[in-house]
């Protein structure tokens with residue numbers, strides 16, 4: 001079994017009947033959805049789910065998981081998702097996919113936010129491997145790119161085979177790099193208050209537990 005599958009199953013085992021569970025997006029979240037659906041089907045686990053993306057919503061529906069719409073959510077018991085990078089203080093980088101707005105909304109609304117990774121996602125600081133995704137209103141992308149430049153960064157408009165990549169919330173994505181990088185805390189605050197920004201991929205002080213799989217074992221890291 002792959003490390004991703006192992007960590008997904010371990011997280012699914014920790015879900016209890018009666019919970020409202022947020023479903024993340026991505027290959028690891030997919031494996032968690034499958035493991036959760038198996039428990040629902042085979043063990044009668046009684047849960048309600050809410051999805052962070054249309055893709056996860058379709059998958060949950062196909063597997064028979066009871067769902068509510070994100071519009072109905074005020075608080076949820078646990079949000080479970082993958083990440084692209086995890087720093088030692090459990091700051092995350094997310095958003096290689098394109099569903100940041102709902103992902104962060106659910107992560108913030110959750111009592112607990114469990115992050116599922118294999119050891120390859122652990123980094124010394126976020127931004128070490130991947131650029132920081134900043135989701136922008138389409139009309140604002142050049143202006144935001146200018147503001148990123150004023151912070152000493154560079155921003156590249158994300159493209160895909162169809163041309164410009166458009167997120168599930170209708171935004172465009174600037175993949176940003178900072179040579180003289182401010183701390184994640186400072187960058188989080190600066191990007192969050194920047195006009196034209198819908199959301200960004202720094203998840204600071206949101207994760208409560210990171211489950212890390214390596215060599216067939218899972219260990220847990222908890223926020224302090």
Ligand SMILES: O=C[C@H](O)[C@H](O)[C@H](O)COP(=O)(O)O
Pocket residue numbers: 024025026027028029081082083084093094095096097098099100103
């Ligand atoms: O927007 C995408 C999400 O942030 C994913 O959770 C992240 O990219 C990790 O994806 P994966 O589990 O496929 O590595």
